[in-house]
Amino acid sequence: xxxxxxxxxxxxxxxxxxxxxxxxxxxxxxxxxxxxxxxxxxxxxxxxxxxxxxxxxxxxxxxxxxxxxxxxxxxxxxxxxxxxxxxxxxxxxxxxxxxxxxxxxxxxxxxxxxxxxxxxxxxxxxxxxxxxxxxxxxxxxxxxxxxxxxxxxxxxxxxxxxxxxxxxxxxxxxxxxxxxxxxxxxxxxxxxxxxxxxxxxxxxxxxxxxxxxxxxxxxxxxxxxxxxxxxxxxxxxxxxxxxxxxxxxxxxxxxxxxxxxxxxxxxxxxxxxxx
Amino acid sequence: xxxxxxxxxxxxxxxxxxxxxxxxxxxxxxxxxxxxxxxxxxxxxxxxxxxxxxxxxxxxxxxxxxxxxxxxxxxxxxxxxxxxxxxxxxxxxxxxxxxxxxxxxxxxxxxxxxxxxxxxxxxxxxxxxxxxxxxxxxxxxxxxxxxxxxxxxxxxxxxxxxxxxxxxxxxxxxxxxxxxxxxxxxxxxxxxxxxxxxxxxxxxxxxxxxxxxxxxxxxxxxxxxxxxxxxxxxxxxxxxxxxxxxxxxxxxxxxxxxxxxxxxxxxxxxxxxxxxxxxxxxxxxxxxxxxxxxxxxxxxxxxxxxxxxxxxxxxxxxxxxxxxxxxxxxxxxxxxxxxxxxxxxxxxxxxxxxxxxxxxxxxxxxxxxxxxxxxxxxxxxxxxxxxxxxxxxxxxxxxxxxxxxxxxxxxxxxxxxxxxxxxxxxxxxxxxxxxxxxxxxxxxxxxxxxxxxxxxxxxxxxxxxxxxxxxxxxxxxxxxxxxxxxxxxxxxxxxxxxxxxxxxxxxxxxxxxxxxxxxxxxxxxxxxxxxxxxxxxxxxxxxxxxxxxxxxxxxxxxxxxxxxxxxxxxxxxxxxxxxxxxxxxxxxxxxxxxxxxxxxxxxxxxxxxxxxxxxxxxxxxxxxxxxxxxxxxxxxxxxxxxxxxxxxxxxxxxxxxxxxxx
Numbered sequence: 001x002x003x004x005x006x007x008x009x010x011x012x013x014x015x016x017x018x019x020x021x022x023x024x025x026x027x028x029x030x031x032x033x034x035x036x037x038x039x040x041x042x043x044x045x046x047x048x049x050x051x052x053x054x055x056x057x058x059x060x061x062x063x064x065x066x067x068x069x070x071x072x073x074x075x076x077x078x079x080x081x082x083x084x085x086x087x088x089x090x091x092x093x094x095x096x097x098x099x100x101x102x103x104x105x106x107x108x109x110x111x112x113x114x115x116x117x118x119x120x121x122x123x124x125x126x127x128x129x130x131x132x133x134x135x136x137x138x139x140x141x142x143x144x145x146x147x148x149x150x151x152x153x154x155x156x157x158x159x160x161x162x163x164x165x166x167x168x169x170x171x172x173x174x175x176x177x178x179x180x181x182x183x184x185x186x187x188x189x190x191x192x193x194x195x196x197x198x199x200x201x202x203x204x205x206x207x208x209x210x211x212x213x214x215x216x217x218x219x220x221x222x223x224x225x226x227x228x229x230x231x232x233x234x235x236x237x238x239x240x241x242x243x244x245x246x247x248x249x250x251x252x253x254x255x256x257x258x259x260x261x262x263x264x265x266x267x268x269x270x271x272x273x274x275x
Numbered sequence: 276x277x278x279x280x281x282x283x284x285x286x287x288x289x290x291x292x293x294x295x296x297x298x299x300x301x302x303x304x305x306x307x308x309x310x311x312x313x314x315x316x317x318x319x320x321x322x323x324x325x326x327x328x329x330x331x332x333x334x335x336x337x338x339x340x341x342x343x344x345x346x347x348x349x350x351x352x353x354x355x356x357x358x359x360x361x362x363x364x365x366x367x368x369x370x371x372x373x374x375x376x377x378x379x380x381x382x383x384x385x386x387x388x389x390x391x392x393x394x395x396x397x398x399x400x401x402x403x404x405x406x407x408x409x410x411x412x413x414x415x416x417x418x419x420x421x422x423x424x425x426x427x428x429x430x431x432x433x434x435x436x437x438x439x440x441x442x443x444x445x446x447x448x449x450x451x452x453x454x455x456x457x458x459x460x461x462x463x464x465x466x467x468x469x470x471x472x473x474x475x476x477x478x479x480x481x482x483x484x485x486x487x488x489x490x491x492x493x494x495x496x497x498x499x500x501x502x503x504x505x506x507x508x509x510x511x512x513x514x515x516x517x518x519x520x521x522x523x524x525x526x527x528x529x530x531x532x533x534x535x536x537x538x539x540x541x542x543x544x545x546x547x548x549x550x551x552x553x554x555x556x557x558x559x560x561x562x563x564x565x566x567x568x569x570x571x572x573x574x575x576x577x578x579x580x581x582x583x584x585x586x587x588x589x590x591x592x593x594x595x596x597x598x599x600x601x602x603x604x605x606x607x608x609x610x611x612x613x614x615x616x617x618x619x620x621x622x623x624x625x626x627x628x629x630x631x632x633x634x635x636x637x638x639x640x641x642x643x644x645x646x647x648x649x650x651x652x653x654x655x656x657x658x659x660x661x662x663x664x665x666x667x668x669x670x671x672x673x674x675x676x677x678x679x680x681x682x683x684x685x686x687x688x689x690x691x692x693x694x695x696x697x698x699x700x701x702x703x704x705x706x707x708x709x710x711x712x713x714x715x716x717x718x719x720x721x722x723x724x725x726x727x728x729x730x731x732x733x734x735x736x737x738x739x740x741x742x743x744x745x746x747x748x749x750x751x752x753x754x755x756x757x758x759x760x761x762x763x764x765x766x767x768x769x770x771x772x773x774x775x776x777x778x779x780x781x782x783x784x785x786x787x788x789x790x791x792x793x794x795x796x797x798x799x800x801x802x803x804x805x806x807x808x809x810x811x812x813x814x815x816x817x818x819x820x821x822x823x824x825x826x827x828x829x830x831x832x833x834x835x836x837x838x839x840x841x842x843x844x845x846x847x848x849x850x851x852x853x854x855x856x857x858x859x860x861x862x863x864x865x866x867x868x869x870x871x872x873x874x875x876x877x878x879x880x881x882x883x884x885x886x887x888x889x890x891x892x893x894x895x896x897x898x899x900x901x902x903x904x905x906x907x908x909x910x911x912x913x914x915x916x917x918x919x920x921x922x923x924x925x926x927x928x929x930x931x932x933x934x935x936x937x
Contacts, residue, residue, distance in 0.1 A: 026663075031691055060626040076687030078668055079556075079661030086555055086662070 012045035012142065015104045022084050033072050036080060041068055044111050044139045046084050050075070052193035053083060064196040066135075097144055099151035099160050100232055107232070111138055113265065114230040121261035122222060125254065133219055136202045137226050143185030144232065150178050164233060168243070171207035181207035221251045229262065236266065287404045288318060294411055295319045297522075298341035303331040303357075305348040311373065314400050315344065318407055328357040335361055340368065342410060346396070347374040347381065355384050362388065367417050369410045373398075437513065437534040443527060445470045457513075459506030475502040475510055477602060479553075490519045490530060500549055501534075502602070509588065510602050512546035543604040547612055551665050556617035558660050560600070560631065561669040563677060565653040567609030578648070585645055586652060587611060593637040595630055598623050612669070617660060628685070631656055635682050657686045664690050703756045706742050707766070715741040716766055718773035719934035723786070723905060723927045726919050733784040733818065735927065736774040737934045738766065767793050768802050775806050778813045780937055786818040786848060794821075794836045795828060807843050815844030821865060822850045830864070837866060848905070853893055863900075870897050872923070874908035881913050887921075894922050 021039045025031065040046045047068050054071035055064060065071050072080050096103045102110075118137040122130040151160045156177060163173045171181040187204035202219040205212035206227060212220045229236060229244035241262055248258050299321040304312065305328075315322055323338050325331035327348075335343070343361065347354050351374070362368055371392040374381050385393050391413060392406040432438065433451045437458075440449035447468055455461055458473065465472070478501060489497040496518040502510055513534035519527045551557050564570070564586065571579055587603045590611060594600060598620060600613040620627065635656055643650040657672030659665050671693040672686020710716050716738065723733035740748040757763045767789065774787045793799045807814045819840065837847055848869035849862060853876050862870075872893055879886040890906075897904045906918045909928030918926060 056621050057624040058621050058627050060628065076661070076668075077691060078659075078664040079687050082556060082662035082665075 012049050012145065015043050015045060015108055017105060017108055018043040018046060018084065022081065026081060031077050033069075033077055036077055037069050037072055040072075040080070040084055042108065042112065043084075044142055045145070047135075048139055048142055048190070048193075048195075049086075050080060050083055051195050052190075053079075055194045055196070057194070066196050066199070097148045097232070099148035099157050100144060100164065101161060102232055107141070107144075110230055110232055110235050111141060113235055113269075114138065114141075114226050116268070117230055117261055117265050118222070118226050120264045121226075121258050124257040124260065129219070129222075132198065133202065133222055136199055136219070136223055139190075139199070140186055140203045140206060140223055140227060141182060141232065143182040143187075143189065146185055146189075147174055147178055147180075147182060168239075170231060170233065174207075183207040221247075221253075225251070225253075225258070236262070236269070284401050284404060287408055288400075291318050291404060291407055291411060292320070294415075295321075298414075299323060299338050301325060301331060301334055301338070301340040301343045303328065303343065303345045303354075305346050305354070308346065308396075311346060311396070314398075314403050317400065318404065328353055331357055332361070335364070340365070341414065342369045342371065342407075344371045344373065347372060347376070349376070351376075351378075351381055351384070355388060358388050358390070369414055371406060371410060432533070439470075439532045440529055441470050441532070442529050447472075448529060457505070457511055458503065459509075464506070473503040475504045477502050477510070486517065490517050491527070494519050494521065494525070494527060500546065502546065507588070512543065543612075544606055547604045547606075547614060548666060550614055551662065554614075554616045554662070556660065556662050557665060558615050558617055558620055558627065558658060559665050559669045560613040560656060560658045561606075561673045562611050562613075562654045562656045563673055564609035565655055565677075570609070570650075578646075581645060582643065582650060582652075583609060585643055589641070589643065593634055593641060595633045595637070597625055598630060610673070627658065627660075628683070631658060631683055653682075655681065656683045657689075658683075659686045659689070661687060700756050700759065703753055704759065704762070706748070707740065707753050707757050707762050709743060710740045711762060711765055711769065714769075716769045716773075717741060717936065718770060718777065720777065720781075720785075720937045721927060721934040722932040723925050724931045726915075726924060726926055731783060731932075732925065733786055734777075734781060734937075735786040735820070735934075736770065736777070736788070738770045738788075739934075764793075764796055764799055767799055771802060771806055775810050775813075775817075777937055778810055778816060784816045784818055784846070786820050788820045788822060788850065790822045791833060794833055800836060803840070807840065807845065811843075817844075818846040818848050818869065820848045820850045820871065821867075834864065841866070853889055867902055869903045869905060871905045871907055877906045877908045877914060877918070877928075878910070880917050887917065890918075890923070891921055898922070 018039060025036060025039060028035075040050065050068060050071045051065060054061070054074055059074065061074060065074060075083075097107055115134060115138045118133055119130060122133060151157055154177075160173065160177055163176070164170060167173050171183070174181045183203050183206035187200050190200045190203070201213075201216050202223060205216060205220045206223045209217075209220055209224055225244050225247050228247055229240050231240055234240050244262075245255050245258060248255050295318060300315070300319045301323050302312070302315055303325045305326070312322075312324070323334045323340070325334045331343070331345075334340075343358075345354055345358065358370055362370070369391045370388075371394065372381075372385055372390050373394050373396050375396045377395070382393065384390075391410050394402055394406055433453070436451075437454045438449075438451045439447055439454050441447050447465055447470055450458075450460075450462055450465055455465070458465070482499065482501070486497050486499070489495050496516055498514070498516045500512060501515045502512045504510055515532055515534045517530055517532045520529050520531055522528050547559075551559065564583075570582060574582070583605065587605055590603045590613075591599070594613075598615075600615050602614070604612040604614065606612055635654060638652065638654050641652075643652055655673065655676040657669050657676045659668040659672060661668070667690035668686050668688060671689040672684055675686065675689055675693075676682070676684045707716075717740075718736045719739050720734040720736055722731040723735060724730065725732045738750050738754070740750075740753050742748055754763070754766070757766055771787065771789075774785060778785060789799075789803075807817070810817075817840075841847065846868040847865060848871055849865060849867045850871050851873045852862075852870045854873035870893060872890055876886045876890050880890060894904055896902075903924045905925040905927060906914075906923045907927050909915050909918065909926040909930045911930055914928075915926055915930055
């Protein structure tokens with residue numbers, strides 16, 4: 001039944017916050033691609049769908065479309081807007097992660113946080129890797145929407161929530177209920193959508209590092225740490241940070257870089273909250 | 276004329292029963308009489324019994340009563356006032372009065388109230404049947420009258436609408452002429468066939484579900500846009516109303532479908548927009564038969580129409596077999612569209628551009644034949660993908676494709692750039708207006724050198740616009756657009772004024788650009804004559820550079836002008852000679868003193884032998900005609916040396932000097 005669900009997914013819905021901004025963009029007289037990019041760049045669900053369509057065999061673009069700005073450039077503003085506004089899937093997928101007790105705004109915050117953390121941390125030691133991992137860090141939690149759907153369909157929300165609260169490892173809980181994890185399901189969708197290999201490979205093993213091939217190991221470890229610290233249950237909580245730092249240490253990363261990055265993010269968040 | 280033959284009682288009863296099934300009888304019995312009720316029940320299937328007058332009114336309002344039978348009480352006046360009241364409510368209510376009293380007053384009342392039958396009680400069944408039969412015949416007559424009105428209304432409808440009727444099983448039982456015309460079937464072909472024959476697969480299944488649920492279950496009229504398939508496999512989309520026709524008992528007897536025939540011609544566009552709206556994402560392919568306006572000019576409308584129809588009919592076969600678009604939308608004036616939903620096409624893994632290129636080539640390699648005529652038609656194709664502004668994008672793209680003489684273009688966002696362009700144009704027109712008001716249309720002057728003497732012997736006056744920010748705008752950006760805003764003439768006149776004024780500052784010749792269009796304008800012409808008069812002693816220093824134009828309306832005006840100004844010592848130069856429309860024959864009519872060789876030839880002269888030999892020919896020709904030559908775009912020494920070698924008389928270009936304010 002899990003198979004069935006993600007085979008149904010043609011497009012992911014936009015988050016409500018994005019919709020408001022898009023409406024405004026649609027009404028504005030100056031439709032600059034940069035403005036549109038700015039809006040959708042914050043929405044992992046739209047970004048994933050746009051990348052999917054831009055990589056369709058139908059267009060036969062010479063190389064894989066790997067960035068959102070290139071996708072907008074190729075598809076055009078009107079089509080990108082249409083994709084963003086597409087309502088086709090709204091009935092199957094809800095934009096709140098009900099099973100995880102997280103609403104779309106909170107999800108929005110967490111994905112932005114993840115991107116910011118990755119940017120801050122990885123740029124301290126590998127700028128090329130940072131560019132490569134920015135999109136995966138931003139998109140890696142997308143599969144949660146499907147898992148949430150499955151849990152709700154099976155009426156298992158209560159026990160699922162309970163297990164999430166009492167268990168530190170979200171992936172383990174997911175595995176117990178739907179026999180797959182967020183990273184696996186995200187990778188499967190992206191594979192089906194023909195997104196570029198690097199993106200898929202770096203996400204696929206995040207929840208099962210032990211079976212990760214060597215050439216993706218570092219990327220996968222980084223994403224796992226980001227996901228641990230900015231986890232959907234307790235993002236940036238002392239405990240999550242502690243776990244993240246421990247992992248970083250065991251994987252052999254310089255924890256100083258990570259600590260710096262976390263402090264930066266916390267500073268920014270505090271500043272953001274105070275204004 | 277009715278019932279001339281005497282029928283037996285039982286036959287009369289049968290005749291009544293056959294008809295009385297269709298209506299309800301109200302019996303007002305006043306005093307219960309079982310024998311009367313029995314007799315009535317043998318004749319009527321539906322009897323409502325009222326005990327008294329008051330009761331009668333109540334029952335009358337509850338049922339649809341056709342015949343009322345009143346057994347008069349001893350005191351009858353009350354009964355007659357009720358009869359009067361009910362008659363006023365339903366003027367075609369038939370009334371039979373039964374009375375036991377032999378009272379002439381009652382008979383008079385009956386006549387006064389236009390009662391349809393009167394029987395004295397007690398009576399036999401035979402008497403009753405005879406009287407009822409009379410009433411029923413009257414009833415039938417009334418019905419016919421009503422039907423004749425209804426038929427007249429119906430005829431009016433039929434003239435405008437496409438009408439068909441089906442029975443409960445969907446078998447077509449009636450179609451009108453307009454239906455035949457649009458569907459392509461004759462009455463003979465279509466009557467007795469199931470309505471499915473018109474069904475088009477494009478209509479969503481939900482449409483049919485909703486339709487049947489409305490008309491069969493809810494028994495209500497249904498309205499919607501339906502696509503139907505004609506006999507010739509073409510498709511027509513029509514706004515359709517289907518109404519279940521019910522009998523007196525509320526049972527459906529058949530369905531009548533009505534469509535407005537006037538809509539069918541414009542329906543394709545509406546249908547297209549409707550489908551785009553319903554699809555999540557679509558691929559819209561819009562095409563135009565190339566040079567359709569020529570077709571329109573050379574053939575009669577009937578043939579053109581036939582070309583369009585035949586072309587549309589064949590379009591499907593021109594499409595590559597790897598994917599089928601199932602419907603051709605005819606948009607008029609040689610325009611057609613194809614639409615499919617994005618997902619279906621995407622599932623095929625086909626490349627859209629490859630697919631459409633093959634289509635364009637198939638059209639190119641085909642010949643349309645009918646009635647001994649052959650047409651080799653080509654098409655320009657624009658396609659857009661998406662949802663929002665899809666039609667606008669494809670349409671703007673099609674215009675763009677035709678303009679650029681491309682065959683195929685991907686048109687996403689084209690409507691944005693078109694509106695952006697319109698906005699820019701509007702802004703530029705505003706800028707021109709402001710510049711005119713503030714005398715910011717100015718003239719720059721570029722020196723022209725004599726190749727022999729190496730001296731500045733002329734200047735060319737070149738127009739510039741200074742915008743509100745103080746930026747200098749070149750004529751390429753504003754001159755063409757000014758024509759749309761009707762500022763062009765004003766600019767020309769401003770240029771003339773500026774240029775003539777500068778004659779005081781320089782002592783060389785001055786070259787001023789004027790177009791054939793300028794000369795054709797009386798006002799501009801008179802302005803020039805006036806200026807030449809004003810600057811009489813300097814007019815021999817004026818050179819008019821004429822730019823040829825393909826749209827010369829009246830060449831005698833131009834010739835007269837040239838003669839007129841030449842008499843005042845003005846010289847004539849031909850601008851951009853060697854490119855565009857200039858030709859040697861026309862040249863002589865202008866009687867030029869100077870030829871300005873086209874800049875594109877000069878710019879390439881160092882590397883392009885072809886350009887060089889054209890310039891050589893022009894110089895040779897000019898020399899024999901005693902015409903001087905000027906080379907433009909002389910950007911460096913290399914160019915200059917070659918020109919000198921070829922014997923060109925004058926040079927103009929950055930190598931010698933930029934246009935500047937004097």
